[in-house]
Amino acid sequence: MKQPQRITITGAAGQIAYTLVFKIAAGGMLGYDQPIILQLLDLPVMKNVLEGIRMELDDCAYPLLHDIIITGDPDVAFKDTDIALLVGAKPRSPGMERKDLLTENAAIFQTQGKALNEYASRDVKILVVGNPANTNALIAMKNAPDLNPKQFTAMTRLDHNRGLSMLSKKINVRVTDIQKMTVWGNHSSTQYPDINYAEINCEPVKSKVDPDWITKEFIPQIQQRGATIMKARGKSSAASAAFAAMDHISSWVQGTPKGDWVSMAIPSDGSYGISEGLVYSYPVRVTDGEHHIVQGLDINDFSRQMMEDSRKELEQERDVVTSLLS
Numbered sequence: 617m618k619q620p621q622r623i624t625i626t627g628a629a630g631q632i633a634y635t636l637v638f639k640i641a642a643g644g645m646l647g648y649d650q651p652i653i654l655q656l657l658d659l660p661v662m663k664n665v666l667e668g669i670r671m672e673l674d675d676c677a678y679p680l681l682h683d684i685i686i687t688g689d690p691d692v693a694f695k696d697t698d699i700a701l702l703v704g705a706k707p708r709s710p711g712m713e714r715k716d717l718l719t720e721n722a723a724i725f726q727t728q729g730k731a732l733n734e735y736a737s738r739d740v741k742i743l744v745v746g747n748p749a750n751t752n753a754l755i756a757m758k759n760a761p762d763l764n765p766k767q768f769t770a771m772t773r774l775d776h777n778r779g780l781s782m783l784s785k786k787i788n789v790r791v792t793d794i795q796k797m798t799v800w801g802n803h804s805s806t807q808y809p810d811i812n813y814a815e816i817n818c819e820p821v822k823s824k825v826d827p828d829w830i831t832k833e834f835i836p837q838i839q840q841r842g843a844t845i846m847k848a849r850g851k852s853s854a855a856s857a858a859f860a861a862m863d864h865i866s867s868w869v870q871g872t873p874k875g876d877w878v879s880m881a882i883p884s885d886g887s888y889g890i891s892e893g894l895v896y897s898y899p900v901r902v903t904d905g906e907h908h909i910v911q912g913l914d915i916n917d918f919s920r921q922m923m924e925d926s927r928k929e930l931e932q933e934r935d936v937v938t939s940l941l942s
């Protein structure tokens with residue numbers, strides 16, 4: 617029998633977590649032979665909601681679920697954690713400036729970075745989902761000097777999955793037939809979903825679609841997909857975000873398939889001219905639990921411009937929260 621893995625979920629009373637906790641407890645993220653302990657964090661005012669979730673988890677009688685800890689204290693939530701899903705964040709309220717959103721969330725991720733530094737397992741894998749995800753990950757990372765920066769990632773897997781799905785419908789193949797989808801940059805409307813390297817069974821996808829469709833439909837629709845779902849549903853993406861978070865961690869733990877890669881926002885090492893340290897989405901391959909940026913891709917002028925626009929936005933976000941980065 618394997619040792620239980622401790623999984624922390626923040627924002628555990630929220631809508632993304634309501635899918636995440638049950639799927640993870642059932643074995644959907646780490647496999648059906650991996651026992652787990654769930655450590656659920658939300659604001660103290662959400663205590664009753666967390667109690668209700670604990671009751672429902674109990675009632676599922678999951679064989680793999682060894683324990684459930686519910687708490688309003690980050691120090692307790694991150695104690696010895698192996699995998700931390702940082703989902704909880706403050707949403708943008710009417711009239712709130714982007715700068716205020718950045719600074720209010722920055723304070724949350726500063727506290728959580730310090731708690732991870734102090735209490736988490738030294739091998740912890742951290743995924744930030746809560747927006748602005750890339751910059752929140754940067755803040756947490758900078759406040760955890762005893763952990764390796766590579767342990768901090770942010771989620772662009774939902775954007776990656778959206779790209780796979782839209783492409784598969786356009787050319788009438790299954791999503792599993794497409795390899796090498798890429799999302800560069802920020803998880804925001806400046807992200808660059810790039811199909812220059814995408815393949816279907818070793819054939820370039822680009823030869824199968826009209827260039828105008830890529831620039832006028834594919835890229836803007838992926839960039840705006842979150843807003844489109846919000847308009848239709850009256851709420852932001854939840855189940856699809858939860859599944860993308862599980863995909864991100866599964867790829868990180870189990871590795872990426874031979875001949876393929878995934879998109880993850882990770883601290884830049886300067887690759888492709890992106891400022892070192894920015895948390896930027898790259899195509900990555902994972903081996904033995906370590907992610908590596910795919911190197912040597914040809915970047916055309918259009919791609920370079922798109923990648924730079926997202927880089928600039930991330931630098932501006934970083935500059936707003938500079939005082940919290942040490």
Ligand code: NAX
Pocket residue numbers: 626627628629630631632633657658659662703704705706707724744745746747748749771772773774775803842852853854857
């Ligand atoms: P909800 O508003 O349903 O839930 C957020 C939860 O976080 C609430 O229960 C709240 O009490 C809790 N929370 C707030 N501050 C906290 C703190 N300091 N410590 C612990 N918990 C705290 O949001 P939900 O729909 O679940 O979305 C969560 C985050 O994911 C949002 O920031 C959202 O923008 C972001 N998303 C990110 C995506 C991505 O691809 N990276 C896609 C989906 C989603 O939009």
